[in-house]
Amino acid sequence: MTEGGIKHRVESGRDLQALEKKGLELLYPGRPRIAVAMASCGRAAGSGRIYESIGDELERRGLDASLVPAGCPGLCSREPLVTVLEPGKARIYYSGVQPADAGPLVSALAGGEVYQKRALGAEVEDRLVVTGRQIDLGPPPGNLGLLADLDFYRPQVRLATRNCGCINPFSIHEYAARGGYRALAEALAGDPSGIIAEIKKSGLRGRGGAGFPTGLKWEITAGSGHDEKYIICNGDEGDPGAYMDRSILEGDPHSVLEGMIIGAYCMGARHGIIYVRAEYPLAIKTVGHAIAQARELGLLGENILNSGLSFDVEVVMGAGAFVCGEETALIASIEGHPGEPRPRPPYPARQGLWGKPTCINNVETLANIPLIAGRGGDWYAGLGTAGSRGTKVFALVGKVKNSGLVEVPMGTTIGDIVLGAGGGPDGGRKLKAVQTGGPSGGCIPASLVDLPVDYESLTGAGTIMGSGGMVVMDESVCMVDMARYFMTFAAGESCGKCTPCREGTAEILDILDRITQGGGRPEDLDTLDELSRVVKDASLCGLGQTATNPVLSTLRYFRSEYEAHIKDKHCPAGVCRNLTVYRINPELCIGCGLCAEECPGGAILGRDDQPRVISQESCTRCGACYRICPQEAIFFTGRGMPGA
Amino acid sequence: MTGNEYTDIVKRHTSPNGRVLSILEEIQRKYRHLPEEALRAAAEELNLPLSQLYGVATFYTSFSLQPRGEHIIGVCHGTVCHVKGAARVTAELEKKLGVSEGGTTGDGKFTLESVKCLGCCSLAPVVSIDGSVHARVKPETVDELIKSAIPGGAPGD
Numbered sequence: 001m002t003e004g005g006i007k008h009r010v011e012s013g014r015d016l017q018a019l020e021k022k023g024l025e026l027l028y029p030g031r032p033r034i035a036v037a038m039a040s041c042g043r044a045a046g047s048g049r050i051y052e053s054i055g056d057e058l059e060r061r062g063l064d065a066s067l068v069p070a071g072c073p074g075l076c077s078r079e080p081l082v083t084v085l086e087p088g089k090a091r092i093y094y095s096g097v098q099p100a101d102a103g104p105l106v107s108a109l110a111g112g113e114v115y116q117k118r119a120l121g122a123e124v125e126d127r128l129v130v131t132g133r134q135i136d137l138g139p140p141p142g143n144l145g146l147l148a149d150l151d152f153y154r155p156q157v158r159l160a161t162r163n164c165g166c167i168n169p170f171s172i173h174e175y176a177a178r179g180g181y182r183a184l185a186e187a188l189a190g191d192p193s194g195i196i197a198e199i200k201k202s203g204l205r206g207r208g209g210a211g212f213p214t215g216l217k218w219e220i221t222a223g224s225g226h227d228e229k230y231i232i233c234n235g236d237e238g239d240p241g242a243y244m245d246r247s248i249l250e251g252d253p254h255s256v257l258e259g260m261i262i263g264a265y266c267m268g269a270r271h272g273i274i275y276v277r278a279e280y281p282l283a284i285k286t287v288g289h290a291i292a293q294a295r296e297l298g299l300l301g302e303n304i305l306n307s308g309l310s311f312d313v314e315v316v317m318g319a320g321a322f323v324c325g326e327e328t329a330l331i332a333s334i335e336g337h338p339g340e341p342r343p344r345p346p347y348p349a350r351q352g353l354w355g356k357p358t359c360i361n362n363v364e365t366l367a368n369i370p371l372i373a374g375r376g377g378d379w380y381a382g383l384g385t386a387g388s389r390g391t392k393v394f395a396l397v398g399k400v401k402n403s404g405l406v407e408v409p410m411g412t413t414i415g416d417i418v419l420g421a422g423g424g425p426d427g428g429r430k431l432k433a434v435q436t437g438g439p440s441g442g443c444i445p446a447s448l449v450d451l452p453v454d455y456e457s458l459t460g461a462g463t464i465m466g467s468g469g470m471v472v473m474d475e476s477v478c479m480v481d482m483a484r485y486f487m488t489f490a491a492g493e494s495c496g497k498c499t500p501c502r503e504g505t506a507e508i509l510d511i512l513d514r515i516t517q518g519g520g521r522p523e524d525l526d527t528l529d530e531l532s533r534v535v536k537d538a539s540l541c542g543l544g545q546t547a548t549n550p551v552l553s554t555l556r557y558f559r560s561e562y563e564a565h566i567k568d569k570h571c572p573a574g575v576c577r578n579l580t581v582y583r584i585n586p587e588l589c590i591g592c593g594l595c596a597e598e599c600p601g602g603a604i605l606g607r608d609d610q611p612r613v614i615s616q617e618s619c620t621r622c623g624a625c626y627r628i629c630p631q632e633a634i635f636f637t638g639r640g641m642p643g644a
Numbered sequence: 645m646t647g648n649e650y651t652d653i654v655k656r657h658t659s660p661n662g663r664v665l666s667i668l669e670e671i672q673r674k675y676r677h678l679p680e681e682a683l684r685a686a687a688e689e690l691n692l693p694l695s696q697l698y699g700v701a702t703f704y705t706s707f708s709l710q711p712r713g714e715h716i717i718g719v720c721h722g723t724v725c726h727v728k729g730a731a732r733v734t735a736e737l738e739k740k741l742g743v744s745e746g747g748t749t750g751d752g753k754f755t756l757e758s759v760k761c762l763g764c765c766s767l768a769p770v771v772s773i774d775g776s777v778h779a780r781v782k783p784e785t786v787d788e789l790i791k792s793a794i795p796g797g798a799p800g801d
């Protein structure tokens with residue numbers, strides 16, 4: 001491909017070493033290396049322009065440096081992120097970089113200095129997780145702390161995301177330099193059942209939501225005698241609020257490919273498919289590039305590494321349907337049908353794509369495979385809890401200060417993630433709830449911050465691990481509105497094949513709509529509870545079986561909030577417009593008029609420095625005035641409350 | 645557009661895996677919708693019942709039987725975007741473009757859509773314009789956003 005370096009087929013351990021050597025020269029060139037985080041999140045924050053501006057500045061000053069794109073190092077809320085590595089020195093992370101910073105950053109670099117204004121932290125060593133090797137970079141600059149000491153990174157152990165933000169995702173050489181494809185070479189020299197045994201020992205469970213033991217799934221597929229088998233990587237990632245799979249596909253695509261090739265060897269599959277949702281164009285492009293590179297070097301195709309293994313991978317792009325993440329629906333979708341699930345058994349491991357044995361694994365699951373194959377099951381099982389081994393990547397998002405992807409050992413508490421790594425809710429507000437598992441999960445109240453995050457504990461608390469979304473909510477979030485939001489999602493995404501899911505979600509949504517609009521009735525809560533249980537018990541696939549978790553969990557922990565909506569016609573968070581009446585306290589109002597300027601409906605009356613009044617007739621209850629008032633003179637009450 | 649053009653598209657997609665999806669995706673991209681004649685031509689070429697292609701065309705949100713606008717504005721309504729005010733962004737865009745969610749402007753220039761989650765949750769609320777994602781969108785500045793993202797593309801121009 002466009003990269004220089006090794007072009008001929010990689011056939012032996014020696015060839016792999018050559019690949020690695022070239023990669024080390026790229027990662028640690030004898031000149032400065034500047035990497036700009038250019039995953040989708042970085043690009044949205046403007047990293048494309050940063051990349052160009054830095055390139056222009058380097059050229060203008062005639063500074064010899066390598067400039068490369070990288071994936072996302074995780075701290076998305078501080079993007080655009082840039083790292084600079086000079087020979088013999090610590091790597092410096094810069095955050096919130098703007099195009100105007102390119103000049104001063106490059107000139108600081110030319111003078112061998114750190115650009116203090118945007119400096120975030122330093123890295124003094126690189127650990128190659130696959131091999132355990134450590135590469136010392138250099139001492140940290142005097143006035144800058146270590147990146148690893150930041151709240152956000154302190155609890156993290158980055159295994160599945162080991163290369164994200166570090167390597168150029170378009171370079172197979174850099175992947176190899178981080179120990180990539182070594183585990184594959186070792187695996188191909190050994191016995192498939194030995195690797196499956198290591199994966200079983202590792203305790204790895206599927207990261208796509210259901211948590212099925214990966215080693216067992218591989219064993220079953222391996223044992224399904226057939227000369228044609230498939231391995232599918234599930235990159236549909238439909239859970240709104242989770243994006244670790246996107247980040248891995250965009251930042252470290254070869255880790256997933258390597259996991260798939262090892263899987264193909266273990267299970268005897270010849271064909272691989274990576275199914276990526278249509279909303280992820282950059283992931284599709286990056287993975288496609290990686291496949292072409294691997295094919296060019298003979299790491300995909302016939303007789304891989306002279307082992308006799310023949311395996312190739314293609315990308316299939318989804319077309320916008322959440323239910324296609326469900327494995328049988330995904331298969332139907334690849335076969336050219338609407339993505340409707342079918343009853344299991346037969347499980348895909350016995351009868352999957354085109355009726356052939358098929359192993360379906362999630363992106364993050366597969367990214368862990370080279371580590372386990374390389375370092376052994378015991379090593380991996382040394383992290384996490386008894387029932388949930390290893391690490392999990394969480395998308396720590398919502399009303400939280402440090403937002404991004406965090407990878408922590410299983411069993412880390414909600415508090416350590418949300419309040420520790422996340423730094424708690426933004427703007428000093430109070431934590432109200434944490435939502436995990438997306439539309440299939442539930443809301444845990446702030447009182448459960450000490451809950452360890454593992455499969456069993458989360459299920460016990462009425463939610464699920466799911467794919468790892470973790471949405472932080474403060475007092476400004478209405479839990480009834482959240483339940484309604486997720487039901488809107490589920491009702492819209494229900495494929496319609498089975499009645500409980502199709503009719504049940506619509507009926508529940510109707511009731512929630514009514515409650516949030518002020519028409520709630522006392523008996524609604526019992527009906528919601530009953531209906532939710534029926535949909536859970538009677539639906540055909542995981543979508544319906546979990547769709548009512550958001551309702552059940554909010555009913556369990558936030559019942560009084562539902563009651564306020566129904567009895568007092570009051571939304572305590574001020575989110576449900578129909579229930580909310582805004583007023584101005586004349587004693588606190590200083591008549592600055594900011595609210596009137598902000599009001600889109602011209603509903604704020606009054607002049608000069610007189611206290612303002614809200615015309616309830618024109619008020620659209622958008623809350624803009626409430627948010628802008630510097631005096632906190634604007635407040636809201638429920639429609640059915642005294643004084644409203 | 646002749647039946648042959650559609651047949652050529654079908655012939656380019658040779659892998660059986662995801663074949664129907666990738667063919668319809670290419671037709672959708674090129675013609676901004678799935679014309680009836682395209683579905684007929686593809687069904688014939690693939691030797692599949694037309695009802696199957698129609699089923700696929702109406703099941704997935706990426707496909708549309710009516711022409712979509714030249715520019716697609718997708719407001720993300722993922723969980724985080726929802727709690728950070730995506731509804732207000734959509735409302736403002738509806739006002740500015742004079743269409744409701746899912747609709748296309750009379751001049752065929754813009755389609756306003758709701759998208760599920762773009763996976764840029766730490767930068768919410770986000771909006772995608774013709775595939776590129778814009779971070780931390782405010783309702784007050786959607787005008788400027790469209791102007792800067794689409795050259796000569798101010799709504800109502």
Ligand SMILES: Cc1cc2nc3c(=O)[nH]c(=O)nc-3n(C[C@H](O)[C@H](O)[C@H](O)COP(=O)(O)O)c2cc1C
Nearest residue numbers: 206207208234237238325326327361362365542543
């Ligand atoms: C409605 C629904 C949506 C799903 N979406 C995804 C998804 O987006 N990604 C994923 O990996 N698994 C998803 N799953 C789980 C898959 O069915 C399957 O269990 C998983 O891909 C297996 O891989 P794993 O064992 O590595 O987790 C979904 C399941 C259901 C019921």
